[in-house]
Amino acid sequence: MVVRNISNSMILGITLKGIRHPLLSVGTLMVFAVVYQYLGNIVVSGAVASGGLVCISYANAYYGLKYRLFNSKSSPDGSHKMYAHYNSGQRGRRYWVAEHDGVIIGGVGIQKQQKSTAGKSGERRTTVAELKRMAVEPEYRRMGVAKALLDTAIEFAKQQGYDVIILDTSEIQQEAMRFYLKCGFEEIGVTRCDTVFPLFSYNLHNFRLRLNKKAQVQVQLFLSTVER
Ligand SMILES: CC(C)(COP(=O)(O)OP(=O)(O)OC[C@H]1O[C@@H](n2cnc3c(N)ncnc32)[C@H](O)[C@@H]1OP(=O)(O)O)[C@@H](O)C(=O)NCCC(=O)NCCS
Structure with a gap:
């Protein structure tokens, strides 16, 4: 559920981003020109060129989401496997699901930070957790499910x-950004990711929630040291 959900919520946005990509627009015009030269029919040529554009853009989105961003290693398919993956006994790591009538309708995970952001956001002296794979089934959204999962996490x-x-x-997940801002997270930066989609890079928005005063004092101390 979780992997499918997040992929689905991104696939349309990524496909549209591809369609607007300047390189693909130029390619589409070239295809149109070549087909028109052979067929002499403006409607058919336009349909062939724009059909090709949509297919390439969709393939780019599908490949990036399925084989790179949410591949079976980073996101074992299905919520039960994800649950087992996160609850494998490692300290500081957990995954929760929300259920309704015995059906899983949402999930979220917590794990210790995998990559160091030391120096980037002033958190090198704190213990940092990453929130992972937050998703709620579309028909159960705006009912407080994600908020309940987040509170638990x-x-x-x-x-x-x-x-x-x-x-x-990602820049595509506008509803998620609104959700995190509403829940007290602050945006601390934007990083460019060029390892997922073959055709283009995209923006990742970085969010942070400080959990206690001690962490805030440490961050401020660290920042003031840098400023001097
Ligand atoms: C982001 C997501 C998890 C939110 O789930 P949800 O269960 O609908 O969120 P909640 O009902 O708990 O929302 C709590 C508050 O967040 C804000 N919020 C949530 N979704 C919002 C949206 N689409 N637009 C604006 N505000 C939103 C609202 O203030 C909401 O309170 P309200 O409904 O009383 O106004 C859900 O939209 C989702 O699964 N999206 C696709 C997957 C995804 O992008 N996950 C993020 C991975 S980083």
Whole structure:
């Protein structure tokens, strides 16, 4: 559910981004010109060129999401496997699902930060958790499911001694950005990701939630040291 959900919510946006890409627009015009030269029919040539554009753009989005961003290693398919992956006994790592009538309708995970952002956001002296794979089934959105999952994850993170929760969300996931801002996260930066989609790079928005005062003091101390 979770992997499918997040992929689905991104595939349209990524496909549209591809359609607007200048390189593909030029390619489409060239295809149109060649087909028109052979067929002499403006409608058919336009249909062939724009059909090709949509197919290439969709293939780019599908490949990036399925084989790179949400591949079976980073996101074992299906919520139950994801649950097992995150709840494998490693300290500071957990995955929760929300259920309705025995059906999984949402999920979220917490793990210790995998890559260091030291120096980037002033968190090198804190214990940083990453929030992963937040998703709610479309028909259950705007009912507080994600907020309930997030509250559970925050409570767990505090118990585990984390000072900060960070997460990345893409430029395509506008509803997720609004959700995190509403829930007290602050945007701390934007990073460019060029390893997922063959045709183009995209922006990842970096968010942070400080969990206690101690972390805030440490961050401020670190920042003031840098300024001097
Ligand atoms: C982002 C997502 C998890 C939110 O789930 P949700 O269960 O609908 O969120 P909640 O109902 O708990 O929302 C809590 C608050 O966040 C804000 N919010 C949530 N979705 C929003 C949206 N689409 N637009 C504006 N604000 C939104 C609202 O303030 C909302 O409170 P309200 O409904 O009382 O106004 C869900 O839209 C989703 O699964 N999206 C696709 C997957 C995805 O992008 N995941 C993020 C990966 S980083």
